[in-house]
Each structure stands twice: as structure tokens, then as C-alpha cells.
Amino acid sequence: MRVFVQIPCLNEEETLPLVINSIPKEIPGVDELHILVIDDGSTDRTVEVARSLGVEHFVIHARNMGLARSFSDGVDYALSHGADIVVNTDGDNQYPQDRIPDLLAPIIAGEADIAIADRQTATIKHFSPFKKAMQRFGSGVVNKAAGTKLPDAASGFRAYSRNALFRLNVVTQFSYCMETIIQAGNKRLRIASVPVETNAKTRESRLFKNIWQHMFKSGTAIVRSFLMFKPHVVLMTIGIIMAIIGLIPMVRWFVFFLLGDGAGNMQSLLLGVMFMLGSFLSFVLLVIADLQRTNRVLLEDTLERVKRIEFGGPHVAGTQYTVLDLGHDTDGVEEVQRLRFDESSQ
Template sequence: MKVFVQVPCLNEETTLPLVLESIPREIPGVDEVEILIIDDGSTDRTVEVAKEHGVKHFVLHSRNMGLARSFRDGVDYALSHGADIVVNTDGDNQYPQDRIADLVTPIVEGRADIVIADRQTSQIAHFSHFKKLMQNVGSKVVNLAAETKLPDAASGFRAYSKAALYRLNIVTQFSYCMETIIQAGNKRLRIESIPVTTNPKTRESRLFKNIWQHMFKSGLAITRSFLMFKPYVILGWLGGLMMLAGLIPFIRFFIFWLQGEGAGNIQSLIFGSAMLVGGLLSLALLVIADLLRTNRVLIEDQLERIKEIQYGLDPMTDDPKARTPEGLMEQRRALEAHRTETDPLGLAHNRQTEGHS
């Protein structure tokens, strides 16, 4: 079992030593712990400091690419180097790296696919009351979209199993945190949460300029995820409300028309027509979104198979039999059974299972 701890960095030469020194090198049930530095266009000595502390794995960006791209590139590197579990922390020493073992344990024991640290934001001293409120509201909206009950959806201190990373696809350019939860929830992955206490603040966030920008970009990411996985929540309700708003002035106009006063109430007819047209367009978009959702499921199924071929099946057991063709075939059957929970076309029942050695 190999664990990769990836650390996205942007000019973190000051705090990076604290992070690297607190990452555990031995974890129960884990054979190897590797550290991966993702340098997102740093202009200081971040890379040199990491090398001085014995880090051997690096992903280097020539310019700042953002947190989502850094996470995606780090995962690709880790999987290509044999990672069975990927832990994500941060280079500003916000998270308690000594709790990495607690993040990994539920995955090692087979209880979870993803483990997310709960920062207990209501107790963070440097968070304003408004920020605490927005963190709580944001988590509730994400839980609604993902059908989960996570107390801290914005936490970036997480552990992912290899199987979970096969099924997650990052499309946003801002932050992967909320998007991966919504994807994981809708794909019925098992998610656990553990409470942690964050370290003292070392610097301001570089992910966003202010809380309003953060709220705006997070809102866009959540809305996009809603449209991907639950288009009826937005388009269905919007279309229904607009249809209802269009029928009311139509009925009003019809009543006045029966009374011979229709000529003076044309505005009701115009407003009702506009609302009905908007409602019909929303319902038409809902049909298109649902068809695109079906197409996305098929594409993601292909991507998952490609990842299995590229990186190998998920060996979440030390049983030597699991390495044999029969063992790999059994893993394939388990993956196929898992897919049937979220396969809307029932395609998983018609696929033949095969092992990759």
C-alpha cells in the first residue's frame, strides 16, 4: 500500500518546512509514504527548500495554473507512480499533517472511499462571523447537491482512494473541493469526515482576493455541478415557476375578455406569453441537459476504463490472490457492481468483465 501526500505550493518557502517536518513517514497499514510537491509557478525557493528536506517527487508549473489544475496534475503524477491513496494538504501549514494517519485509516480499512477533515470552522478564531456563516451555508448547499451530510465541504485536507480518483473528473478551474464532493455523492462513493483543529494562520489566502470573489466562484462551481448531476433542480423548478407565472395573467385576461374588457388588458396577455415561452425554453433545456447527462455518463465510464488500463486496478488488499488474473477479475466484477448503482441506462449489466494484468 503506497500513500502519496501531495502539497500544492505557491511561494511557500517560509511555511513549507513546517509542513514537511510534520508529515508522518510511517502510517499503520501503509508500506510507503511519498511526498509530492506541486509547484504552481513559485518565484521563491519553494522547490529548493523541498529538495533540502529530502522530497524527490515534483510537479512543476511554469506559471500559476490554479488549485484545481494543481490537484489534477498531482493526482495524475501520484497514480502514475503507484499511489493507492492520495492525501491532499496545503503548503501554508493550515492543516495538522500529524492527522494524516487518521485520514488514511478509513480507506485502508475499507470503510470509505474519501475522507475529509472537518476544520470545525465555527471555532476558528480568525474567521469572521460572516465567513463562518457563509461556510455553513455553502456546506449545506453542497450537501443538498451531493446528498451528503458533511460539516465542512470547503476543506482541502482530504484523502482519496485510487478507486475514487478513477471516478472523479475535475472540470472547474477554481477549486476542486466542492466539485469533487458533488461528483462523489452522486456517484455513491463512501465519504467520511473527521474533526481536526487547524494550525494558526500564517498568511492570507491566495485562492481568492476577498470573500465575495470566493462566494461568486464557488456559486458558479456549485451551479455547474447542479446542472451536470441534477438539472431538474434548477431548470425544472425555473420552468415550472415561469409556467405558473404565465398562466395567472392568461387567466386574468380571459376573465376580462369574457366580461368584454379584454382590449384594455393586453399587457396581461403579453406578460403571460413571455412567461410561458420562458417556461417552455427551460423545460426544453432540461430535456437537452438530461440527454447530455446520459452522454456524460458514457464518457466518464470510458475515462474510468482508460484510467484502469493506464494505472491498473485498485489493489486495496494485501491478499496475494488479488494480484492473480482471477483476483483482478474479481475486482472488475466489484467495480461493475458499483457502477450499476449510478448507471441510468443499465449498461453495466450488459458488459463483460475482464481482468488486466
């Protein structure tokens, strides 16, 4: 059993030693434990500090690419090096690394595909009442979209089995947390929740400027992920509501028409026709969305097979790769060289 603990970092030279030194050296059921540092465009000595602490695996971004991209690149690196389980934690020492064995236990035992730490946010002292309420609300929305019952959907302290990572695809640019849960729930992956107590706060979050920005970006990610899997729920609901609203003025006009006063109530007919057209368009979009959903399922199945072929072979111990920024194309889309293997590190 080979486990990679990946640590996304952005200027974490001060707290990174606390994280790395608290990671257990040996874990029951684990044959190899590797630490992977993902440097997301740090301007301090994060990489140097990690090397001095014995870290041998790195993914380095030339500039800040965001948490979602850091997670995806780290997963690609870990899978290419034969990881059976990937644990994700943070470089700010928010999470208790000594609980990694508990996080791995349900996956090693074959009881879960994903294990997510429950920070028990109601007990965190530095969380305001409003933030605690929003955490509960956000987790409830994610659970509704995913069909799960997780108490802390926003927790980034989690473990993924190799099979789960083959089936998950991160497309958002903000955070992978909500998206992977919604995907996992809709793909019927087993998710376990492990209660933990967080460490004392070391700094403010660098993922978002304030809670409102966090709520907006998280909400956007949730909506996009939900629409990927259940577009029929939204479009059918809109179509039915508009049809009902459209029928009311049309029935009203028809009644007046039977009474011989239809010409004087044409506004009801026009209003009803407008809503009925909107309902018709919603059902047309529903058909298109369903066809796209079918196409997405086929593409994801193909991508899963490609991942199994790409990452299923033998790994090369000690190999590193760097993610390099190559600028922008004419459309402003970032182009990066995803993998550049450094043979000198072998």
C-alpha cells in the same frame, strides 16, 4: 498500500519544512509513504528546499496554474506511480500533518472512498464571525447539492482512494474542493468526516484576494457542478413557475372574454403568452440538458475506463515529470505539455 501525500505550493520555502517534517514517517496499514511537491510557478526556493528535505517526487509548473490544476496534475502523477490513496494538504502548514493516519483510517478500513478533515471552523480564532457564518452556509449549500452531511466542505485536507480518483473529474479552474464533493455525492461515493484542529495561521491565503472573491468563485463552481448533475431541478422549477405566472393573466383575459370584454384586456393575454413561451423553452432546454447529461455519463464512464487502463499498470519508481507552459493559441486558450517523463531521474 502505497500512499502519496501531495503538497501544492506557491512560494512556500519558509513553511514547507514545517509541513514535511511533521508528516509521519510510518503509518499503520501503509507499506510505502511518498511525498509529492507540486510547485505551482513559485519564484522562491520551494523546490530546492523540498529536495534538501529528501523529497523525490515533483510536478513543476512553469507559471502559476491555480489550485485546481495543481490538484489534478498531482493526482495524475500519483496514480501513474501506483498510488492507492492520495492525501492532499497545503504548503502553508495550516493542517495538522500528524492527523494523516486518522484521515487514512476509514479508507484503509474500507469504510469510505474519501475522507475530509473537519477543521471545526467555529473554534478557529482567526476566523471572523462573518467568515464562520459563510463557511457554515457554504457547506450547507454544497451538502444540499451533493446529498451529503459534511460539516466542512471547504477543507482542503483530505484523502482520496484510487477508485474514487478514477471516477472524479475536475473541470473548474478555481478550486477542486466543492466540485469533487458534489461529484462524489452524486456518484454515491462514501465520504467520511474526520475532526481536526488546525495549526496557527502563518500567512494570508493566496487562493483569493478577499472573502467576497472567494464566495463568488466558490458559488460559481457550486452552481456549475450542480447543473452538471441536476439540470432538471433548475429548468423544471423555472418552467413550472413561469407556467403558473403565465396562467394567471391568461385566465384573467379568458374571464373577460366570456364577459364580452376580451378585446379591452389584450395586455393580459400577451403577458400570459410571453410567460407560457418562456415556460415552453425551459422544458425544451430540459430535454436537451437531459440528453447532454446522458452523454456526459457515457463519456465519464469511458474516461474512467481509460484511467484504469492508463494508471492500472506497473509504476516506475522515482520517475518525475514537468508541466511546461507552451504559450497560447489564437483563441487565448492555454496549451501545456501535460507529461514529460524525465528518464534521468529513474
